[in-house]
Amino acid sequence: MLYGRDTEQQRIADLLEDARDNGRSGVLLLRGEAGIGKSALLDWAAHTCAHERILRVTGYEAEQNIAFGGLNQMLWPVRERVNALPGPQAEALRAALGLADGANSDRFGVGLGLLTLLADVADGGPALFLVDDAQWLDAASRDALLFAVRRLAAEGVVVLIGARDEALLGSGLPEAELTRLETCDAVRVLEGRDLTADVVQRVLDEAAGNPLALLEFGAAGPGGAGVLPVADRVLAAFRARISALPEPTRELLLITAAEGRGHLPSVVHAAASFDLGLDDLTDAERQHMVEVTGTAIRFRHPLIRAAAYQGAPTARRIVVHRALAAAATDPECRVRHRAAAAMGPDEDVAADLQAAAERARDRSAIAVVARLYRQAAALSTDDRSRAVRLTAAADAVLTAGSPDRAEDDAREAASLTSDPVLLARLASVRAAVLAERGDGRRAAALLLTHAGHAEPDDSRNMLRTAAAHAWTDGDTASVRDAASRLGDDAFVTGLAALTTEDYATGLPLLARTVHDGGPDAVQAAVILGADERALDLATAEASRARRLGRIGALPDLLASLAPVPTALGLRAAAEASAAEAAALARDTGLRHRGAAVLGRLAALSGDEPALLAAPHGDAFTSASRALLDLSLGRHDDAVRRLEDVLHGPHRHAAPVMASSADLVEAALRIDRPDVATTAQARLARWADASGQPWARAVALRCQALLDDTEAPFVQALDLHERSSRPFEAARTELAYGAWLRRHRRRSDARARLHAALEAFDRLRAVPWTGLARAELRAGGEGAAPAAASAPVLLDRLTPQELQVVRLAAEGISSREIAAQLFLSPRTVEYHLYKAYPKLGVSSRRDLARLPLPTPA
Template identity: 45%
Template sequence: MLMLQGRVAERDQIDQMLTNAATGTSSALLIHGEAGIGKTALLDYAAERADGVRVLRVEGIESEMELAFGGLHQLFLPVMDLLGRLPGPQAAAMRAAFGLTDGVVRDRFTIGLAVLTTLAEAVGEGRLLCLVDDAQWLDTESVDALVFAARRLQAEGVVMIFAVRDGTRDATVKGLPALRLPGLDREEAAALVAGLPPYVLDRIVAEAQGNPLAIIELSAALTPAQRAGRLSPLALPETASPPSGRIQDAFLAQIGRLPAATQAMLLVAAADDTGDLGLVLDAAGRFEVSIADLEPAEHAGLVFLSGETLRFRHPLIRYAAYRRAPLARRIAAHRALAETMTTPQHAHRRAWHLAAAATGPDEQVAAELERVARWAGGRQAMSSASAAYERAAQLTPDPGTRVRRIIAAALAAADGGQDERCGDLTALVTDPIQDAGVAADFARARAIVELGYGRPAASSRILLECADLIGADRPDKLPSLLGDALHSALSSGDAGLIADIAARGQGGLVMDVPARLFGGDLPGGLEALGDLVRAVREPEAAFMDLLLAAGYCHLVADHETAHELAAAAAAHCREHGIGGWLPTALHLLAQVELALGRHDEAAAHAAEGLRLADYCNLAHRAAYLRTVTAMLAAVRGDEEQARDLGEHALAYTRGHEVGRGAADALWALGLLELGAGRAEAALVHLESAGRQVGHPLPAMFLVPDLVEAAVRAGRPERAREPARLLEEWARTAGRPPIAALARRCRALIGPDEEAELHFAAAVQSHEGGIGFDRARTELLYGEWLRRMRRRTDARRHLREALETFERLGARPWARRARAELQATGEAVNTADLAAGRIGRLSPQEREVVRLAATGATNREIASQLFLSPRTVGHHLYRAFPKLGVSSRGELMTVLSTPS
C-alpha cells in the first residue's frame, strides 16, 4: 500500500501488538499526526494483518460529534447481541445510552465498565482488534468510555488503536501510549510517485512537506503537460498552503468531475453520521437520485458500499463532499435527513439536523435541542448536553431564554469537568439578568471558573454577593449558593470569610457546623455535626451537603464516618456524571484513607483523581491531589517524587491563595524532611503550613509532626503551645485518634517521669488501629524505653512498629525502627521481614486477592476494580503461586496469617 511507504517501524509495532494478543496480552495505542500523514492507512494495515481476528471499527464524523454515545453505538453494532451477556446494571446502562430503552445512565463508570466487558466478551476464544479512526471527531462520551476501557485492558487479547489528527481542538484521547507519525523524507516520498521528472518530483515533495497523501493527491492532480515537466510558477505557488488544504483541493477537484446526481448522493452521505445506506437513500430520494448514482463515486474509489452500509475511503473525502456543496444544498441535505429520521431512536439526531438546517432564530428547533440537552444530561453525557444547550441558545429569539440556555450550557460543561469551556460560555453573558433564579445559576458558573483558575476567596465572594442580591426573591437558592461559597472559603483557609458565610445561617446544619467549630463552640459544633451526618444519609440529601459533611467529619477526626460519606460523594459523582466534582470527592476520600492507614486505597484514589483533573485541565483540584500523592511518597521515602509533587502543588496553591492546599503541600514536604532525619527543615515547613490555614482547627493534624520535629531539632519550646491546643481539642472532641496523638505529644515534650504514662495511654487510644500513626507512636515509645535502658520492653513496641512500616512500605521509618531494634541487641533479618507472601503481590493483585477472599466472583471483582473478568482471572493465576495456594478457598487463611 502506497500510504505505508516508510512506515516499517510502525508496522512492526502493530504486528507485535497482534502477536502479543494471541497469547492473551492486551494493548492500546494512539497514533497521531497531521491530516493525510497515514494514520488511516496504518489502521487499514492492522485490519489486513488481523487474520482470524474479529475487527470492530468506527470513524469519527465532525458534524456528528455532539451525538452522545453515537460513536460507541456504531462501533458495537456488529456485537449488539453480546449485551445480553453483560451483568444486569451494565447491560441496562448500555441500552439506555444507545437509546434502546427509556432508562437513564446513572453512572458513567458503569458505561466504561460495560465497554470493557463487551470487548472482553467479543474476543470469544480468539482475539479482537478495535480501530477508532478520527477519534477527535467522535463524541466525548464515546471517547471517554473507550479510553476508560483501553487503559484497563490487560489479559483479554484485545488490541485497541486510536487515530487522532493533530491540531484539532477536540482531540481528547489521553493517557495511552502514543505514536506520532512524522513526514516522509525525500527518498521515501519519491517512492510514492515514481516516474515524475526530477524537477516536478522536487516541487511536489517540497509542496507536500513529507505528507504522503498530499504527495499522492498533488501528483494525481497534475495535467499531462505538468507531469512532463512544463510546470508554471502559478500551478504550484511558492507560498504553499498547509498540506491539508492541498489535499482538500485535490479531493474537491475529483468530486467536481463527478455527475451532479452523484455529488448530491455524496452530500447526503457526508451529512449523515450513521453510515446506514438505507437511511441515506431515503433522504437522497428527495433530490430525485438513486443508488445507481453512487456508481461513479464507487468506481473512483471515493466510497465503499456493502449491503447495508456506506463508508468514505478517507475522512477528508467526506469533508470535501460536504464543503463543496453550496450552503443551500447543505441545508437541504440536513432537512432531508431530519424528515427521514422520524423514529424515537433518531430523535436527538433529528434535532441536530434541524439545527444544522436553521438559518436564523427558531424557537421550535431550540426547544427540541433543549430536550436533547436534558436527554444527554440524563445519560451523563454532559459535554453533549452543554453543546445542545449552547446551540439552542444560538437559535433562541427571546433574550432572557437565550441567557438561561447559555448558563445551562456553562453549568453542564462544568459538571463535565470543562471549566475552561464554562468560562468561555459565561463570558457570552454581558447584559444584566432580570430573573433571580437565572442570576443565581450565573453566579455559580462564574464561581466555578474563579475557583478553577483564580482564587477561592474571590469565588466565595461572587456567590455571597449574589446571595445578598437575590435572597429575598429566591430564598430557595440560598442553600446552594452558600454551600458552594463555604466550600470555596474552606479551600482558601480564610477563617474570617468562613465565619462570615457560616454566620448567615440560611444554610441550616451545613452552615451551623462550621459556624460553631470555627467560632469556638466545639461541643456545639460536634453535636450539630451528628445531626448533619444523619441528614445527609437520607436519599434526597444535596451533593454539596454530603461533601461538606464528609469534610467536617475528617476535620474532627471521625475518619470512619468521613470515609463512608466521602465514598458516597464519589459514588454520587459517578452515578450522575458530574466529572467536574469527582476529583474533589476522590481527594477527600484519599485523605481519609491516608488517615486510616489504608495507603494502597489512598494511592489508588489519589491517582485516579489526579488523572481526571489533569485530563480535564482542572489545575485547582490537581494541586490538592498532588499533595496527597506527595504525602504518600514522603511516607515511602521517595524523596524525588515527594519533593516534585509537593513543590508543584505549593507553587500553584501559593500563587492562587489556596491556603488549605498550600498547608497540605508544606505538610508533605515537612514529613519528607522528618522521615529523612532533617528535623530543622521539617520544623520550618510545618510551622509555615500552620500559618497558611488561618485557624487552629485545620492545623491540628500538623501538630504531632511539628512537635516531633521541634523536639528532634532541640526546640521543644516551639511545640508547647501547639501541643496544648491539641490536648484541649482532644478533651473536647473525645475522639480516640486525637487523644492518642495528644498523649504522644505530651510524652515527647514533658518530663521523663511522666512520659511512660502518656505513651502507654497513647498506645491504648490507638487500640484497634494498625496504621501509620499507631506505628509511629510505637516507634517513639520504643525509642524512649531504649534510652531508659529498658531494652526488653522496647523490643515489643519496636517490632510492632517495624512490621507496620514494612507492610506500608514506609522505608525511612522502617530503617529507623530497624536501627532502634538492633540497638536493643536483637538480630533483625531484613530479608525475612520484607519477604512476606502478601508483599510479593503487586498492588492490583493484592486488591483482586482481597476481594476474591470474600467470595466475590470474577465478574463482581471486575465491576469493583474497573477491570475485565479476564484480567481478574489473570491476576489470580499469577497470585496463587506467589501465595502458595491452589484455590480461592485458601485465600482467607493466607490473608489472616501474618506474613
C-alpha cells in the same frame, strides 16, 4: 501495498501477536495529517486479522451532535451481547444504543460497559477494534472509548485509532506519528502510472511525501498551487475533478456530503425531491469518488466529501439541508439539518436543538448536551433565551470535565442577563470551576454573593458548598458567614466554631454530623479524626457508587478516603485509593487527586525526592515535609514549617492537628519550650473535645515530653491500645523508651524500643527505624539488630492487585469485581494470577485467611 510504513506495521503486528499468544491487550493511536495513510494502515490491520473478530467505527463530521452515534456504529453488530452485561453497565449501554431509557445512568457507565463488552467479544480469541477519523467522533462516544481503552490489560483486544494531528491531544495513549514518505518510497507509489520523469518530479515536489496527494496528483497531474498546504492542494484537486462532472452528479454528491452519515435511504429520499436518482452517481463511482454498498454510500476519502460540500454555493447547501430535514425520519438528523439550514436566529429550530439536548441528557451524553445547547443559544431570538441555554451548556460541559469551556459559556451567559435567579445558577457553575482550579476562596465568595437570590433549596446548597470551599481554602470569615445564614446546620456551624478554636462547641457538632450520616458525614469524620467511622462511611459510599456504576462520584470520595488508611497504617490500601483517585480524576476531566496522601507516605518512608515531587503549597504537604525534617534531625526546618501550618487555616482538622505533636518534639529539640507548650495546650484542648483516644494519647505523649515525667507515657500507651493509629503508638513507644534509657532503666527501655522498631519496620517508616536503632545503640545494644517482623505480604502487591485480592477474599466473583473496579473480568483474573505467588497462596479460598484491610 504500503510503502514507508514498516515501523508502524511492525508495531501493529507486535500488538496483534501479543494478543494472540499471550492474551494481552494493546492500543495505538495513529496520528497524522489528512491523507497521510492512517486509514490505509487500519485497512492493512483488518486484512491481516481477517479471520478474527473485527469491530470498526468511522467518525463523521455530520454526526458530532448525535449522541453515541459512533458507539452505535461500532456495537450494533454485537448488540445482542449487551443484555448479558452487569445490570448498571447493560442499562447504560442500552441507553447509549437507543434501546432503552437511561435517564438515571452514569455517563462513565457507558465506558465501563464498552470495556466489558470488548472483553466478551474477545472471549473466544483476539479481537480487533478499529477507529478511523476519531477527530469526528461525537464527544460521548469518544469519552466512552478513552475510558475503556485506558483500562484494557489482559483481554486480547487490540485497538487502533486513526486521528488528525489536533485530535485526542493529552489522551495518554501510546502513539505513532505518521510522517511524510521519503523520496524513495514516494517514487514507488508512483511506479507503473506511465508518467514522464518531468511529471513525476513535479508530483513529488507538490505532494511533499503525502501518500494521498501522490495518488491524486499522479492520477490527475499536479495542480500548480504549490503555495498551499498539501491537504489544501489535494482538496483543490478534488474540487477540480468534481467541477468537471455533470451537474446532476455534482448535485447528488452535494446531497450525499450534506447528509454526512452515508445513510443511503436518506440520500435517495432527498434526491427524489430534485428529480435525481442513483444513476446520476455513475460518473462519480467510475472515478472512485464514492462507493455504494447495501444501504450505505461512502466517500472514498473525507477530503472528497469536503470538496463536494465546500465547493457548492451557500444558498444551494441550505436548500439541500432543508430537503434532507424533510426526508429525515430520525429526530436527531432532522434537527441537525434544520440547524444547518438556518440563516439566522430561529426560535423554532433553537427549541428543537434544546429538545435534542435533553434527549442526549437522558442517554448521559453530557458532552453532546453542551454542544447542542450551545447551538440552540446561537439560534435563540432573544438574550434571555440565549442566556438560559448557555447556562445549561455551561452546566453540562462542567459535568463533562471541561472547566475552561464551562467558564467561557457561563461568562457569556452572565453578560446577557440581569435575572438574579439565573445569575445564581451561573455563580454555582463558575464557583465549581474556581474550586476545581484550587481557588476555594473566590468560589465561596461568589456563592455567598448570589445565594440570597436563588430558590430556597438551591440557596441552602450554595451556602453549604460555600462553607466547604471556604474551609478548604482557609477563608474562616466566609465559613462563619455561611453558618450564620444557614442557622441550624450542624456541620457548617461546627466548622465555624472550629475557626475560632471553640473546640468544645465545634467538634461535638461534627460528631453529631457523623452520627446522623448524610452527605457531610465522611468529611466530618475525617476532620474529627474518627478514623474507623470515616473508613466505614467512605467505604460504604464507595461500594454503593461502584455497585451502581457511579464512576463520576468516586475521585473526590477516594481522595478524601485515602488519608484514613494512611493514619491507620494501611499503607497499601492508602496507595490504592490515591492511585485510583488520580486515574479516575484524569478520566473525568478533574485535576489530580491523591497527591497529598502520596506525599505523606513518602515522608514516612524517608523518600525525599518523591515528597519534593509532590505538589506544594497545601497544609497537608507542608506538614508531611515537616515530619520528614523531624525524622532526619532538621528540627529548625520542622519548626519553621509547622508554625506556618499550625497558624494557618487548616490547623483545626485532625490531619493537621496531629502535627502539633511534631511541633512539640521539634521545638523541644531546639530549646523553644514556649512554642512546645503552646502547641501542646491547643492539642490537649482539641483532643479532649474530640473524644478520640488516639488524639488524647498523642497529647499525653507531648505532656510527658514537656514535663519529663513517666505517668503520661503510661496513660498514653493505654489509650493507644484502644485506638488504631500504629505510627503514633510506635512514636510513643520510642519516646517512652528514650525517656527510660535516659533514666538508666535500660532493660525497660529496650522492650519499648524494640516494640517501636518492629512497628516502624512494619510501616516501612525508614527514618524512624533509624531513630529506634540509634536509641538501642545508645542503650548499649551494640549493633542494633534489624526488626524481627516478617515482611508484610500485602506490600508486595501493586495497588490494583490489592484491590482485586481484597474483593476476591470476600467471595465476590471476577465479573462483579470487574464491575466495581472498572476493569474487565479477564484483567481481574490476570491480577489474581499475579498476586497468588506474591502472597504464597494458590487459590481464592486461601485469600480468606489473610489479614486484608476493608476494601473501599
